[in-house]
Amino acid sequence: xxxxxxxxxFFAGRGGEDAASLGPFRLExxxxxxxxxxxxxxxxxxxxxxxxxEHEEDALVQLLRWLAEDAPDVLVCGPSFGSGRYGYAxxxxxxxxxxxxxxxxxxxxxxxxxxxxxxxxxxxxxxxLKVTGMRDALPRMAAxxxxxxxxxTPGPPDRDGYLPRGLRRNEIAEASGAERAIVLLLDRLRxxxxxxxxxxxxxxxxxAPVTDLARATLALxxxxxxxxxxxxxxxxxNRAHVxxxxxxxxxxxxxxxxxxxxxxxxxxxxxxxxxxxLVPLDxxxxxxxxxxxxxxxxxxxxxxxxxxxxxxxxxxxxxxxxRLRAAQVRAAILTGT
Amino acid sequence: xxxxxAPPLEVAAFTVHExxxxxxxxxxxETLTVDEAAIEASARGEPGLLGLRVALVRPGEPVRVLNxxxxxxxxxxxxxxxxxxxxxxxxxxxAGTGRTSRLDGVAxxxxxDLHHTYxxxxxxxxxxGDSFVDxxxxxxxxxxxxxxxxxxxxxxxxxxxAPAEADAAIRRVTLRVARDLAMASIGSPPDDVERLDLPAxxxxxxxxxxxxxxxxxxxxxxxxxxxxxxRDSVPTLLDPREVxxxxxxxxxxDWSGVRDPTYFLQRSSLLxxxxxxxxxxxxxxxxxxxxxxxxxxxDKERHAQLAAGLARQIGADAAVLTTFQTGNxxxxxxxxxxxxxxxxxxTVLLLAETNGGLTDHVPEAECIVSVxxxxxxxxxxxxxxxxxxxxxxxxxxxxxxGPVPVVSYLGSLCQLGDMRxxxxxx
Numbered sequence: 001x002x003x004x005x006x007x008x009x010f011f012a013g014r015g016g017e018d019a020a021s022l023g024p025f026r027l028e029x030x031x032x033x034x035x036x037x038x039x040x041x042x043x044x045x046x047x048x049x050x051x052x053x054e055h056e057e058d059a060l061v062q063l064l065r066w067l068a069e070d071a072p073d074v075l076v077c078g079p080s081f082g083s084g085r086y087g088y089a090x091x092x093x094x095x096x097x098x099x100x101x102x103x104x105x106x107x108x109x110x111x112x113x114x115x116x117x118x119x120x121x122x123x124x125x126x127x128x129l130k131v132t133g134m135r136d137a138l139p140r141m142a143a144x145x146x147x148x149x150x151x152x153t154p155g156p157p158d159r160d161g162y163l164p165r166g167l168r169r170n171e172i173a174e175a176s177g178a179e180r181a182i183v184l185l186l187d188r189l190r191x192x193x194x195x196x197x198x199x200x201x202x203x204x205x206x207x208a209p210v211t212d213l214a215r216a217t218l219a220l221x222x223x224x225x226x227x228x229x230x231x232x233x234x235x236x237x238n239r240a241h242v243x244x245x246x247x248x249x250x251x252x253x254x255x256x257x258x259x260x261x262x263x264x265x266x267x268x269x270x271x272x273x274x275x276x277x278l279v280p281l282d283x284x285x286x287x288x289x290x291x292x293x294x295x296x297x298x299x300x301x302x303x304x305x306x307x308x309x310x311x312x313x314x315x316x317x318x319x320x321x322x323r324l325r326a327a328q329v330r331a332a333i334l335t336g337t
Numbered sequence: 338x339x340x341x342x343a344p345p346l347e348v349a350a351f352t353v354h355e356x357x358x359x360x361x362x363x364x365x366x367e368t369l370t371v372d373e374a375a376i377e378a379s380a381r382g383e384p385g386l387l388g389l390r391v392a393l394v395r396p397g398e399p400v401r402v403l404n405x406x407x408x409x410x411x412x413x414x415x416x417x418x419x420x421x422x423x424x425x426x427x428x429x430x431x432a433g434t435g436r437t438s439r440l441d442g443v444a445x446x447x448x449x450d451l452h453h454t455y456x457x458x459x460x461x462x463x464x465x466g467d468s469f470v471d472x473x474x475x476x477x478x479x480x481x482x483x484x485x486x487x488x489x490x491x492x493x494x495x496x497x498x499a500p501a502e503a504d505a506a507i508r509r510v511t512l513r514v515a516r517d518l519a520m521a522s523i524g525s526p527p528d529d530v531e532r533l534d535l536p537a538x539x540x541x542x543x544x545x546x547x548x549x550x551x552x553x554x555x556x557x558x559x560x561x562x563x564x565x566x567x568r569d570s571v572p573t574l575l576d577p578r579e580v581x582x583x584x585x586x587x588x589x590x591d592w593s594g595v596r597d598p599t600y601f602l603q604r605s606s607l608l609x610x611x612x613x614x615x616x617x618x619x620x621x622x623x624x625x626x627x628x629x630x631x632x633x634x635x636d637k638e639r640h641a642q643l644a645a646g647l648a649r650q651i652g653a654d655a656a657v658l659t660t661f662q663t664g665n666x667x668x669x670x671x672x673x674x675x676x677x678x679x680x681x682x683x684t685v686l687l688l689a690e691t692n693g694g695l696t697d698h699v700p701e702a703e704c705i706v707s708v709x710x711x712x713x714x715x716x717x718x719x720x721x722x723x724x725x726x727x728x729x730x731x732x733x734x735x736x737x738x739g740p741v742p743v744v745s746y747l748g749s750l751c752q753l754g755d756m757r758x759x760x761x762x763x
Contacts, residue, residue, distance in 0.1 A: 168710040168762060172758060178610055196761075
């Protein structure tokens with residue numbers, strides 16, 4: 001099994017803060033903590049933490065090129081413990097390597113920014129905040145790396161010692177949902193609250209108010225499934241794979257003969273009688289005429305928001321936002337259903 | 338429950354290990370013989386139907402049953418067969434008392450390819466998704482009816498009829514067949530008798546109610562209560578034995594994995610377990626029937642408040658909240674949770690997940706049971722035989738679908754809690 005190991009400038013023996021701006025470099029064999037893994041490390045890749053943070057794209061290009069040349073069976077990163085910049089570099093490199101087909105294991109504290117940076121693509125072994133946790137971390141990282149390097153799929157996170165990667169997988173429980181519900185409820189009444197679903201909300205802070213709306217260009221964006229009648233582009237009624245853009249040129253309002261919704265998640269009868277209640281084109285035209293809104297961006301962005309996976313929805317949002325920014329749109333009305 | 342306790346419901350179980358076809362419907366030595374021709378003849382003349390073919394399928398067979406509308410356990414009111422499924426089929430009488438016989442191990446599965454018979458998109462709300470029962474293969478463990486001997490009623494609907502008319506006939510014939518099959522047990526000694534009693538109990542036990550959410554949105558997406566769709570109803574207090582004894586019947590055919598087939602209402606693990614624990618560690622104080630998938634924020638809040646108000650009125654300390662469908666209805670469940678908690682009623686919620694997400698959440702929902710991730714894909718499988726149609730709802734050959742989501746299997750993620758599926762973090 002061929003192992004590549006990534007460390008920062010300090011663990012590569014080049015120095016601390018003074019060497020943090022070093023660009024990527026490559027060393028044969030194991031270096032520093034890599035010697036304690038108990039694995040045959042064929043190559044050690046390293047980079048200064050500041051350099052990685054400030055030149056992420058360049059650093060990644062070079063590091064990934066070396067990984068492609070060396071073609072290891074597994075990449076081990078860190079452990080980076082509680083270090084923010086080092087953890088970020090480990091998580092980011094591990095994510096990119098994993099997406100190129102090289103399974104990757106990091107070791108870091110669960111609150112390191114590297115955990116989010118890894119985006120669930122890489123496996124993260126939780127470690128102590130401080131470097132004193134090295135002796136505990138290395139064998140656990142090595143064990144997981146060995147399994148991955150041999151092409152095995154790890155078991156559940158709590159059993160195989162890594163942080164959950166944001167997936168929800170089904171299993172057959174020992175008792176029915178009904179029995180589990182009764183037990184949870186009775187325990188709760190005795191003061192012990194447990195749950196099988198921990199809700200982590202995507203907490204979006206409200207943006208600052210638009211200053212001077214009378215000079216701003218406003219866009220209309222919707223997940224209500226609104227499309228031209230006949231649904232010419234075949235937008236799905238649920239689990240949409242696309243978002244669509246339609247011109248609004250000169251339309252005063254959305255006529256029910258020309259527009260309809262294909263959304264499969266709500267009673268569409270009212271909306272189909274007056275599509276302006278899904279996307280308030282009539283009201284916006286009025287406000288533009290009154291000069292309370294500067295201008296309307298003459299493209300409607302639409303999709304169906306119904307059972308859409310979070311990652312897909314986030315991608316749609318980013319892509320639409322890029323288009324809006326390119327068109328100098330400063331405000332948008334997002335109508336949800 | 339407050340007021341005078343109702344007399345017990347006795348449920349007599351007759352074990353069936355095998356079904357076979359024959360000239361008369363009989364039950365001998367745990368073998369149910371089914372007169373298929375008589376069942377097929379019984380559907381003649383039903384408005385909206387062109388025909389009915391009966392098929393018997395057994396666990397382990399390489400069969401995929403698709404377009405499964407419901408699953409019903411054969412039952413009959415022994416002392417008054419004409420009142421079985423009161424309102425929906427039988428004469429109106431209060432369900433939940435007297436003696437009911439059930440065929441344990443058998444299900445009646447009505448199937449009809451509504452998607453390829455009607456343009457269901459002309460309905461305001463129409464059912465989506467596949468509805469499979471695989472008798473073997475990787476999906477079999479996801480659905481309860483891969484383990485029952487099944488009488489499949491394969492209906493041919495009249496494309497010129499209104500879908501609602503055909504559906505009414507399908508539900509009527511299905512319940513009638515379920516009742517008539519169970520009639521074969523009359524006169525035989527049962528294998529087991531469950532006595533479901535709800536006497537006044539010790540005052541120091543926590544009073545627990547169930548808030549049972551269903552959806553009722555129009556033809557093909559209705560749930561029936563004593564024969565009428567619940568559509569515009571307000572939350573209603575029921576004795577749990579009414580539910581177990583056929584007061585609620587299914588007719589909501591949206592996403593198959595996250596709805597409640599009649600069978601799960603008849604044999605609700607949640608209600609049966611609470612009845613068993615009644616007087617032991619809980620005081621089961623009733624079922625509050627409410628609606629989810631309500632069309633507006635106002636309606637959702639209104640039902641949430643009224644359901645919580647009923648729970649308080651019956652003195653509940655705690656409530657188990659069930660859910661029907663995902664997405665929209667999660668909001669109904671969450672608002673009901675909040676309304677209960679604000680009245681001091683502790684809650685637990687049963688919810689199916691959509692790729693790790695809940696559509697809505699309130700901070701009061703601290704205690705949630707996961708019945709699984711509806712989007713997880715099930716490995717593809719090639720059945721040797723299809724029953725109930727040839728195409729999936731997306732027009733793929735139903736014996737070559739590729740991987741399909743768990744929600745495609747009938748009752749797989751039922752949020753009454755009848756299955757053992759659960760999602761965990763990976």
